[in-house]
Amino acid sequence: MNSLMGQLSFFWGKVCDSLFPHLEERLGPLTEKHRKLITLLEMIRVEECTQNSHGMPWRPPKDRAQIARAFVAKMVYNLNTTRALIDRLVSDRRLKAICGWTDDEPFPSESKFSRVFAEFAATQLPARIHAALIEQTHSDRVVGHISRDGTEIEARERPTPKTKPPEDQPKRKPGRPKKGEEPPPKPPTRLEQQPDWSLEQCLEELPTPCDVGTKRNSKGHTETWIGYGLHIDTADGDIPISCVLTSASLHDSQVAIPLAKMTAARVTNLYDLMDSAYDAAAIKDHSTSLGHVPIIDINPRNNKALKEELAAEAKRLRRIGFQMPEDVRYHQRSSAERVNGRLKDEFGGRNVRVRGHAKVFCHLMFGILALTADQLLRFVPSYAG
DSSP states (O other), X not given: OHHHHHHHHHHHHHIIIIIHHHHHHHHOOOOHHHHHHHHHHHHHOGGGTSOOOTTOSSOOOOSHHHHHHHHHHHHHTTOSOHHHHHHHHHHXXXXXXXXXXOTTSOOOOHHHHHHHHHXXXXXXXXXXXXXXXXXXXXXXXEEEEEEEEEEEEEOSSOOOOOOOOOTTSOOXXXXXXXXXXXXXXXXXXXXXXXXXXOHXXXXXXXXXXXXXXXXXXXXXXXXXXXXEEEEEEEETTTEEEEEEEEEXXXXXXXXXXXXXXXXXXXXXXXXXXXXGGGOOHHHHHHHHHTTOEEEEOOOOTTOHHHHHHHHHHHHHHHHHTOOOHHHHHHGGGHHHHHHHHHHXXXXXXXXXXXXXHHHHHHHHHHHHHHHHHHHHHTTSTXXXX
């Protein structure tokens, strides 16, 4: 942490002492929002991952770096649409210059913004930049807790109808097997096979089309939405480490092992914190195999005796005023809820206007990218955010 604090403090000092005065001398007074965007763009450095057109024999692509910076600005300003972003850029000369355009060069049209966004989605540009940012800031750190959770993402598209199983597939006879007859072996579930699969195979096996999701919230009420589910691994300090976007109908537990594999390749952590939706033996065993300590809320399901015993144990602990060490650590899982809330309230998570898995994921990852940089800088006491 001290090394990271030193890097961030040095970076923030350089931005305040050199970059802000230079830009104010050139552009005029900057608002707090301008300063925040400049700082995040300087940390993210999206232009280093966009295509370099130098030396290309054909007509080189233009404005890729500027448009990428503009999409980060769209998340920081929490704008609803690309049209609103363009209107803001045209009316705010300083914002336009911060994104990289000069007054004397032609400004791209809305259709070009859409075409370039499709390129970013196909190449997963914001996801690659986010992975590089995590590697830069967390490669030499040991993270205490990884909080794993999923959140609903509403989309403006029709849900994909569910595919029916093939008719020639043999059906299992209902009821118990006859005396002396052994039941047919059950095929292994996705959750049981994931530990043996590679990360790429795990991700390929997850459904991604838009569909209808149903989830019970913390108050016990059932919620339904059309769209996707965004699954995030969050480190201490509310730093998103890994993200996977799936169909809304997919249960959170099906993404736990792929997320764990992705996060383990990026950071070293000690504890995996998950709610009762992840209470499965395969998830616990895989977490242990990575050298982590899984702390998962127990799901009694339909076991009445277990449910009563858990309630009685909680009552006994409250009576003596004692908390189990695992329960104290489990409280750190609130960082996942804060990241979900900030993404939706401050960084475009509720403003999904694009369609298709790749574009929705690209939109959300621009928000995650800006959120991650902003949350990292909050380690610096003088950074207001």
